[in-house]
Amino acid sequence: MNDKIKERANFLRDNMILSTQELVRIPSVEAAAEADYPYGKEVYKALAKALEISEKLGFKTKNIDNQAAHVEMGEGKEVLGLLCHLDVVPEGSDWTYPPYAAEIHDNKIYGRGTIDDKGPAVAALYGMKIVQELGVELNKKVRLILGTNEESGMASLDYYLKKEQMPDLAFSPDATFPAIHAEKGILDLKFSASLKVENQKGLQLQKIRGGNATNMVPDYAEAVISGIKKEKLLELLSDLEYDKNQLKLESENENLKLSYHGISAHGSMPEDGKNAISYLISVLAELPFVNSGVKDFLDFYKNKIGLEYDGASIGCKDQDDVPTALTFNTGIIKGDQSKIEFIVNIRYPVKSSAEKVVADIKENLNRLIEVELLSDAEPLYVAKDDPFIKKLLSAYREFTGDDSDPIAIGGGTYARKVKKGVAFGPLFPGQPELAHQKDENIRIDDLVKSAAIYAKAIIDIAGVNENE
Template identity: 45%
Template structure:
């Protein structure tokens, strides 16, 4: 029996295990003892390690931060690094987001494609290698990360106790292979609101978005107004232009609700930003002079519906792509407004090439930057040995002569040395990552199991 036949024989096991782990809601939550990223994430890690044990692998749990399954002998090891945490499910699901139901050959659930399905595929690929007793000269390790979506604080913890792999891949992007990833920043811009509004329209709060790296599909403002009809008329004008805004009375306030379309923060142009829709609406109102009015006008002037930082003055472009600019979360009360941003810059530039003009722009309004995090760009030349080996494996299975890709998404490859992002999304397939109704096609799940098994075998020879 060859490797592909062995994987075909495990088809039902692969599907069942994928469904079971997808039923666990593993969004980061309140830390508990032994559960640094909350109970749901810990349950997903426990499931993955218990399954690995049942499949006959050595398993290790590094204090709830990371776990791994290992097979083979040798000083060096190669790795497949995936993550078990997921972004919040959001609204708009046809099927239950943690039901893992199968419809039309697809498993629907948050995390199906990003990243639980692919890491289960890799685990069963390793089982096929083990069961067939195929020759390898290095250990092979499946690493279960737990914090990729909200900071990647798990991998630095792993690297405190374990040396990095000599080569590896993460099933956290798309095929054929990612050889370059943009520099990635997540941070807050903060403005203290000292001049309070006093007039016919007062903004009491604005809240919207879930994560900096998601295009927000909902945002809401609470207004105290003297003329509700004026707001209704303006809202109708906006909706006639194709926007989706609604009004609702809440206690003594009028809630203005803006609805957008979510997308990944690396491709904000594919979504509709509910925060900026609401800002555009508020900017059309006759707001009294105040710091929040100035902030809204600033955002409308320099961001608006742009997604590349053009008007902000920080646009960059090279052969690996353009800068991306996502407004992800807003939290405004009467004293302060905080907006979470996710900016990603092309690989051949440095951080200061983006941040120097950015900081110059926000000086105009006395806006501060807080909680700044940064990942350097990742770049492997196309003739690098790891690139060549993974591309060779991919082309054995897929009739596709396309070249390795440069992307804006930050994958786990940035966190782990000697690692590239390899799948799981096939060319031409819809990108449902971070979107409602995320799914993985069962035939794709089996195919990536075969690809990952062969890739592990090639790297561990």
């Protein structure tokens, strides 16, 4: 059977490439709702294109009010779900190749969404096609469920699950192989500081902004300041330690703009990036602002957050759950002389809770700073020796020869939304994590191999012979 699966996967290779390119060329970043498009027109276009591709492959499809959809094969009362999403995070900057051109270089398709999560959705779809072409009889419905706002709250899947049958088992091709048996909790907190405007002569902070999404390490941040000559500012900066190649100083009308260029990364792995917001504030905190509130805010950020990505100084690092350590990422900041707000994305260990994390943080706030809980996605956990996990691992091992154990991750997938689900691929062990980063790409060989693995997993879990 494995040889037949490989043969069909290779036969469908060109189709997989084309389908991935068609989806990646749609810039499906969530936008404000309009008319019949709950997450913006571009997100809808991606959903419509995915359904068009699926119907041309001979599958039944169902669109649930443009919120989500499924692609279906098989018969039976139980449902095996393949959980994917078609929305993407903003593209960021400094790409080698255009982020929505889906260009092929060195056997890789480049573009936002290639690995998160349009390429994997194509692999799952063609995994179903392989099973269909092999004529395998199924005793479960197999549904590729396509969500449209996974990157910003997963509301579309919640909507889908209110309208359609909850999958009995599900895997999400939105992480790494061999299989993910645990996902950390995901917490978004808004920190805010209301500042008293003091019209004194001297250095003033007029504006600060940075970041595109909470679950991205920001690669750009800027601050506009006034009340100081450029020559004087350069003199002050000369006494500071910072990366002079990344900090840029420009005149803006009668003001000066300081901008910092960092390195983007997935919010669950802030150690892989360079947080432009934090690095910019580390410089600003050393400047002699006359507004006492601004100075207090900058001192708070420098001393309690700084350049850390584990929440140590703000008191939430220790959650008694090794090895799934907590991560702390400031994703967005905006503000002026009267108010500054920033949003932090925290991935907390599976044995902890949002309540504990927030309580630990509140013990380390000053009177200036308030914190508000924006969202909390509770952790996911499935035992490593669960029969479902074992079948997924078996499919993976038969096509890779890798006998690695399941792992825990900081990323959050749709798997946590169903009664029994886990993340499963598409990134192979040892490969760099490029989700939410510039130059995101997927190796074409890996796209094809993933489709074969997903086909085998479907057969092992939903095939009649495998369940008798």
